[in-house]
Amino acid sequence: MTHLNLLFEVQALYTECAAALDEGEFERWLGYFASECSYSIHTKENIDRGWPIALMSCTNRGMLIDRVAAVLKSSFIIARVQRRIVSGVRLREGPEFPLRTQASFAVFETFTGEPSTLFVVGRFDDVVCREDGVLKFAQRRCVLDSSIVPNSLPYPL
Amino acid sequence: MHKLVTWPSEGLTRVPHSVYADPAIYEQEQIRIFRGRSWNFVGLLAEVPRPGDFVRAYVGETPVIVARESESQVNVLVNRCPHKGVQLCQEWAGHTKTFACPYHQWSFDLNGSLRGLPFRRGVDGAGGFSAEFDCGSHGLDRLHVTTHNGAIFASFSADTPDFARYLGPANLMYFERVFDGRPLRVLGKMRHRVATNWKTLVENFKDPYHATLLHVFFATFGIWRAGQRTEVRIDESGGSSTLVQQSPVVLQKARADEIRSDIADQMKVFRQDFLSLAEPSILKVLREFPEDEDTVTMQTLWPNCAVHQNLNSLGVRLALPRGPHMIEIHWTFFGYETDTPEMTERRLLHANFFGPAGLVTGDDIEIWQLNQRGVATTPSGVARLEAGGSGTEDADFVITETAVRAFYKHYRKIMEL
Ligand SMILES: [Fe+2]
Numbered sequence: 001m002t003h004l005n006l007l008f009e010v011q012a013l014y015t016e017c018a019a020a021l022d023e024g025e026f027e028r029w030l031g032y033f034a035s036e037c038s039y040s041i042h043t044k045e046n047i048d049r050g051w052p053i054a055l056m057s058c059t060n061r062g063m064l065i066d067r068v069a070a071v072l073k074s075s076f077i078i079a080r081v082q083r084r085i086v087s088g089v090r091l092r093e094g095p096e097f098p099l100r101t102q103a104s105f106a107v108f109e110t111f112t113g114e115p116s117t118l119f120v121v122g123r124f125d126d127v128v129c130r131e132d133g134v135l136k137f138a139q140r141r142c143v144l145d146s147s148i149v150p151n152s153l154p155y156p157l
Numbered sequence: 158m159h160k161l162v163t164w165p166s167e168g169l170t171r172v173p174h175s176v177y178a179d180p181a182i183y184e185q186e187q188i189r190i191f192r193g194r195s196w197n198f199v200g201l202l203a204e205v206p207r208p209g210d211f212v213r214a215y216v217g218e219t220p221v222i223v224a225r226e227s228e229s230q231v232n233v234l235v236n237r238c239p240h241k242g243v244q245l246c247q248e249w250a251g252h253t254k255t256f257a258c259p260y261h262q263w264s265f266d267l268n269g270s271l272r273g274l275p276f277r278r279g280v281d282g283a284g285g286f287s288a289e290f291d292c293g294s295h296g297l298d299r300l301h302v303t304t305h306n307g308a309i310f311a312s313f314s315a316d317t318p319d320f321a322r323y324l325g326p327a328n329l330m331y332f333e334r335v336f337d338g339r340p341l342r343v344l345g346k347m348r349h350r351v352a353t354n355w356k357t358l359v360e361n362f363k364d365p366y367h368a369t370l371l372h373v374f375f376a377t378f379g380i381w382r383a384g385q386r387t388e389v390r391i392d393e394s395g396g397s398s399t400l401v402q403q404s405p406v407v408l409q410k411a412r413a414d415e416i417r418s419d420i421a422d423q424m425k426v427f428r429q430d431f432l433s434l435a436e437p438s439i440l441k442v443l444r445e446f447p448e449d450e451d452t453v454t455m456q457t458l459w460p461n462c463a464v465h466q467n468l469n470s471l472g473v474r475l476a477l478p479r480g481p482h483m484i485e486i487h488w489t490f491f492g493y494e495t496d497t498p499e500m501t502e503r504r505l506l507h508a509n510f511f512g513p514a515g516l517v518t519g520d521d522i523e524i525w526q527l528n529q530r531g532v533a534t535t536p537s538g539v540a541r542l543e544a545g546g547s548g549t550e551d552a553d554f555v556i557t558e559t560a561v562r563a564f565y566k567h568y569r570k571i572m573e574l
Contacts, residue, residue, distance in 0.1 A: 041514065043346075043347075043348075045249060045346060045348075046345040046346060049249075049250065049345070049346075051343060051344060051345030051346065052344055052345060052501075052505055053344045053345025053346070053347065053490045053505060053508055054345075054505070054508070055347060055512055055513060055514045056509065056514040057505060057506065057508065057509055058509075059506070060436060061435075062434075062435035062436030063435070063436045063439060063509075065435040065436070066434050066435050066436055066439065067509075067516075069377075069432055069435075070374055070377075070516050073373075073377055073432065074373040074374040074376075074377035074378070074432075075373065075374065075516070075519055075520060076371060076373065076519075076520040076523050076524070077519070077523060078523045078526065078527070147249070147346065147348050148348045148349060148350050148485065149347075149348070149349040149350070149513045150349070150350055151349065151350070151351050151352065151513070151522055151523075151526060152349070152351075152513050152514070152519050152522035152523060153349075153513040153514040153519075154514065154519050154523075
């Protein structure tokens with residue numbers, strides 16, 4: 001029963017995190033990360049080849065804050081609505097902390113006057129810890145299935 | 158042949174929009190430029206270190222296989238079975254002795270020769286291929302190859318000038334700053350597909366004018382650009398050029414008064430209230446290339462290739478045409494075998510400025526798309542290139558489009574437009 005509660009709690013973290021980005025609330029999104037954390041977006045191609053490059057790589061919280069500041073204040077981005085579908089949240093290691101968790105994601109994009117399109121599909125490969133009684137991401141790695149991204153990737157996933 | 162477009166009488170300072178949108182011009186570009194006398198970057202030797210290693214790449218639209226046949230021999234083969242036209246190889250990379258077509262199992266050596274032909278003599282003496290069928294004339298199409306300090310280039314033409322002459326002395330010097338002969342270490346690939354014309358990217362890479370105005374990241378975080386020392390070095394043909402700039406200078410808030418207000422007033426994006434980076438160490442640059450006097454370079458190699466050396470990031474990118482209105486951009490990031498772990502860490506961190514999620518290139522990607530929407534819907538329109546005069550000579554100032562004019566000078570010659 002505890003295990004189910006924990007899974008439910010992890011699921012809620014994933015859902016809230018996705019909703020914050022969909023709603024453009026990046027400051028709130030930052031709140032789902034631990035004080036010591038990392039965030040990166042990779043492609044399966046690079047992972048399979050053993051190449052370390054990431055499309056986005058924040059190795060600490062400060063860099064994540066700067067990325068959000070850049071999105072909000074210093075980047076030219078064509079306006080769009082994004083919708084994240086997160087599914088199949090699972091505990092790979094736990095219930096002892098830190099947890100290793102995974103989920104699949106699909107992100108759809110809608111530009112003004114255009115029909116919605118599928119943007120990217122992939123897998124979250126995460127480490128979750130408990131900080132001040134609340135679950136937070138200590139590490140989030142997004143791995144894209146395709147090696148090719150449509151246009152640009154201005155927002156975190 | 159009648160001209161595909163009448164170039165405006167102003168000449169070098171005008172580019173007709175139809176060159177970005179007309180399918181007939183696009184078709185001629187494939188023939189005259191990408192299948193003509195051009196050196197096309199197809200990969201690094203470090204991607205195919207052992208005999209038998211191969212990677213997939215493109216020359217313009219044409220899919221190719223880059224195969225290491227031996228220690229000294231790298232072949233570039235069209236990824237198409239000569240029997241029926243089936244694509245042979247689907248994976249990005251691998252290791253093999255032969256490429257076999259999945260359809261009828263014709264198989265080819267690493268140099269493209271036809272080696273295996275199942276049922277060559279038919280079955281029970283009936284059918285099959287005649288004794289005259291010459292395996293030697295049914296191999297994979299093979300391109301001309303040149304390598305320069307670890308970079309591999311391919312050409313469909315036998316009389317493309319040798320690589321040094323192709324780039325010209327100034328560009329070669331900057332190319333060899335990065336490709337100096339040290340063995341390279343691949344750090345990875347980024348690829349994206351953008352709804353624009355391939356020349357729009359090349360123009361963007363050659364344009365120092367926009368950087369101060371579009372790339373708000375620098376101004377927002379107090380990294381000054383407009384006053385940066387800039388040099389534009391253009392080869393004799395006009396096709397290749399190098400943009401050399403002083404490394405981004407980080408200004409402290411206390412030094413904001415040093416910024417000339419006559420420059421700041423021109424920049425809509427300029428803010429006196431600089432944000433400070435929560436993690437300013439991202440801008441820490443380890444010194445390399447001792448002779449470089451702290452300059453960064455952006456080299457564009459005719460036709461569609463660029464090499465960047467900026468902060469500690471090194472990379473090659475290609476703007477691969479996919480029809481008049483679409484491109485794929487393929488980036489290869491690398492360092493040197495001899496890099497320290499600290500240097501590799503810098504190179505990986507500084508990749509944050511580049512690629513589809515780049516803190517700087519992200520802005521450009523959006524502009525390229527909007528640019529295409531404009532030119533494609535008004536084919537009779539013209540672009541105006543009058544910044545920094547009307548010529549195609551070298552420059553030592555920021556607000557200039559000289560390298561873009563030079564590119565079109567060469568483009569018109571090759572395209573006979
Ligand atoms: Fe730019």
